[in-house]
Amino acid sequence: MNHRRSTVIAISALLAATFAPVVTSTSAFAAPLPAFAAAEPNQVTDLTVSQADGFATVAWTPVPGAADYQIERTAVDAANAPTGTPTVVGVWRPNRQINNETPTFADAGFNPGTRFQWRVRARIGTAEQPYSSPVFDTTKAPWGDPAVAGQNLRTQWETTQAAQYTSDANEYAYTAAVDQLSERVRVVEIGRTVQNRPINMLVIGYPTPPATPAAVAATSPLAVNCNVHGNEPGDREACLIMARQLAFSNDARTLGLLKNTTVLIVPTINGDGRAANTRGNTTGQDLNRDYSLIRQPETAAYVRMLRDYRPVAGYDGHEYGNNQAGDLPMLPPRHQNVAQQIFDESLDMIENHMYVEGAKDGWWACPYGCANGSGVGLSEETILRNTLGLKNTVNSLLELRSSGGATRPDEGNTANNRRRKTFSALWTFNQFMDYHHNQLSDIKKARGEAIEFQAGNNGRIVFRGSRVVPLHPAPHPGEAGPREDLPTPDMILDNAPCAYKLTEAQYNGARTDGPNDVGATVAERIAAHGWKVVKVADGYVVPLAQPERGLIPLLLDEQGEEEWVSGERVYPTLTGRHNGPLTISGFACLSGATVNGPVNLRPGATLVATNTTISGPVNAANAAGVFFGDSSVRGPLQVANTNGPVTVIGTNVSGPVNLVNNTNGAAPYFAGNSVSGPLNCAGNSTAPTNLEVRNVVNGPRAGQCSTL
Incomplete structure (x- = not known):
């Protein structure tokens, strides 16, 4: 995107000094090239090779037995x-893909x-059969025309042919150049590492x-x-290459994707660890x-980004040391x-898209832990x-499987191994964008x-324990x-509280669990996650x-495995039937309740209502907080001049809704509701948000x- 920064980058000098010239060649073939038919018994036939970014898909007709x-x-x-x-650069085995009748191998x-x-x-057994007839082809050159500005950018990894990884300085120069040369791209700094490197x-x-x-x-967006x-x-x-492709490609696929969403790429959250080549940060x-827990500035930066940009889908890139596993667990x-x-x-994205497309293109996608990896992929x-x-x-x-193993025997060469990993990741991230x-x-x-379910405070709380990932129906990719x-009994709380109360010391007290024994307060961490908090007289x-109901107890309950503090469980104050008017003073929690009459909140009061039906109007004026989740209000809902949080999610309102002059500073949530009447919001210090979950309103907005 063309705009100036405090640090001026001379693009012409950058291109001349940082990015080496690229020589490109193109394949003479537009379609997969076939081999000849079998001339000997058990000879592979119908061999084809098709080219993609950094790999070639090799396919053939299977030989019986x-x-x-x-x-x-x-x-x-x-x-x-x-x-x-x-x-021999590859070995295809039946557990590589879900449709064994059409074997493919991604040669990279x-x-x-x-x-x-x-x-x-x-x-057949261990007996080698005759080779197929050969197929010849030229692999695709690195993406981008060397004669076109922007497309001709290359990373340090590319210019050294994978002999070197891209340094932090080269990453910053490369991404700044992509930003400067493409109107589609804006590079933003979301935080800093412990050693003060920018996280872009x-x-x-x-x-x-x-x-x-x-x-x-x-x-x-997707992230x-x-x-x-x-x-x-x-x-x-792979992310740096993908950023260049998204910034400068003009094909229908890329433009169609970017016209309908926004792609968020964080190349290096752990810049200190990358510079030192260590797993952890400094x-x-x-x-x-x-x-x-967000004890570190790097994770706090990423969590704040999630709060503000709200991606609906994400992928998290790693490498895996088990060389018996698939290419892409x-x-x-x-x-x-x-x-x-x-x-x-x-799970649908993985099994019904990644497995299927991987089988077409020859990549071995499988569940993490698919071969001798039973101790990974747990519930933390x-x-x-x-x-x-x-x-x-x-x-x-x-x-990314970090070493080639038996199915990729030509990866003793370091550059070969690095290229296979990076281009398999590039394939995955492109498939992720297509799925999205x-x-x-x-x-x-x-x-x-999911948001409506969580806001209704539904179901038990599990502090640690995983959902079962059943094996894909045979033939499945991988052995296991x-x-x-599964959660043990001490990791389950069947009777979920309505809320947690923290003392002043728990909320704002100093902590020592960060770098140099200085940690962010619980208040700061709650704000980073974006949770709503009500100030009461004693905490x-x-x-x-x-x-985020599923996450809150894990950090605020004494039963949590890695909690911040042991907050006090606050249980509902009304769970049954109440006939007649209900006046709320202080803090009140209604769960599974039925109120036959109007509900009024006195100044400074807080109401939390989940799975509750109120047959009458609700009026909250000068309240400290209002929360409705998975509930029903049979009458008007008026929330005005509240100085605390307002959250109305998954609730049916039979009457007009007015959210007026609420001054908490954070945006009121009004999401996934059904309103039989007009919806009016005015004078709130921050405009309400629907969290991208549309409301159904039978009346004017x-x-x-007006856009909710």
Whole structure:
């Protein structure tokens, strides 16, 4: 995006000094090239090779009785004369994909733009059968025309042909150049590391990215977190290449995607760890065990970004040391407090999209833990995969298999290994964008239903324990799924409280669990997560009738495995039937209640109502807080001059709704409701938001609620 910064970058000098010139070549073939028919018994037939970014899909007709197949690649010149030694670069096994009747293998690791011969042979038992006839083709050059500004940008990883990873200085220069040369891109700093490195995010949209976080949130964005463990940089390199493609591609797919959403890419949340090539940050903290706790500035920055930009879907990039696993182990959010709708949609993305498309293109996507990995992929809420799920975001973990193993035997060469990892990640992130584009209505529906479910404070609380990920129906990719990790009885609270109350010391007291023994207060961390809090005479109350109900108890209950504080459980004050008017003083919690009469809140009072029916008007004037979740009001709802939080989610109102002159500062939530009458919002210090969950209003919408 063309705008000036305090640090001026001379693009011409940057291109000359930082980015080496690129020589490109193109394939002479527009379609997969076939081999000849079989000339010998058990010879592979119908071999085809098709090119994509950084890999070639090799496909063939199966040989009856074959146990596996070997894929051979040989470097050749323009006349197809060999210039290198024939090398077995891949082994296809039946557990690689879900549709064994059409075997494919994604051959990767080569330097893009080179020309090869491919052959495939079957093995019956251990007996090697004849090779297929050869297929010749030139692989795709790195994306981007070297003669076109912007497209000709290259990372340090690309210019050194994977001999070096991209340094932090090169990343900053590269992303600044992408920003400067493309109207579609804005680079924003979302925070700083312990050692004061910037944590940048690329905000990408068409024709330009939305101007504010709230405007981005309105586009139902998707987010990719590329490098949380500093010694796992393969995904980061893919993200930098993908950013260039999104910034400068003019194909219908890219433009169609960016016209309908915004892509958020955080290349390096752990810049200190990347610079030192360590898993943790400079304090030694594994940041992927801190996203709920946010003890570190890096994770706090990412969580604040989630609060403000509200991505509806996400991917989290890693590398995995088990060389027996698939190319691309994946896993949905499994914590049992994650709403069923989010778990189901995340699993659908993995099994019904990634597995299917992986089988077409030759990548081995499988569940994390699919081979000798039963101790991974568990329920810790501190892991981003689970934190995102608890924030009602459809998402998956991505683990790039860090070494080739038996199925990719040519990865003793470091550059080959690095290229395979990065281009497999690039494939995954592109598939993720396609899924988001094609299934956005389903993603939004799942998210909306999850928010309404959580705001209703429904169901038990599980402090630790995972949902079961059943094996995909045979033939399934991999031998096993992740461990069950079911909750033990001491990790279950069947009788969920209405809220948690914190003392002044718990809420605002100093903490020592951050860098240099200085931690953010609980108040600051709650604000980073975006939770609503009510100030009461003797402390602070955090109701569960809000979208992140599944996460709140894990951090505020003494039963939590890694809680911040042991808050006091506050249980409902009314659960049965009340006939006649109800006047609220102080703090009142209605759960599963029926009130036959009007409800009035006195000044300074707080009402939390979940799964409750009120037959009469509700009037809250000068209240401290108002929360409705999964409830019904048979009459008008008036909330005015409240100096605390206002949240109305998943509630039916048979009458007009007025939200007027509320001054808490944070936006009132009005989401997923049904209103039989007009909806009017005016004079609120911050305009109400529907969290991108549409309301049904049978009447005019006015003022600050005109678009809700």
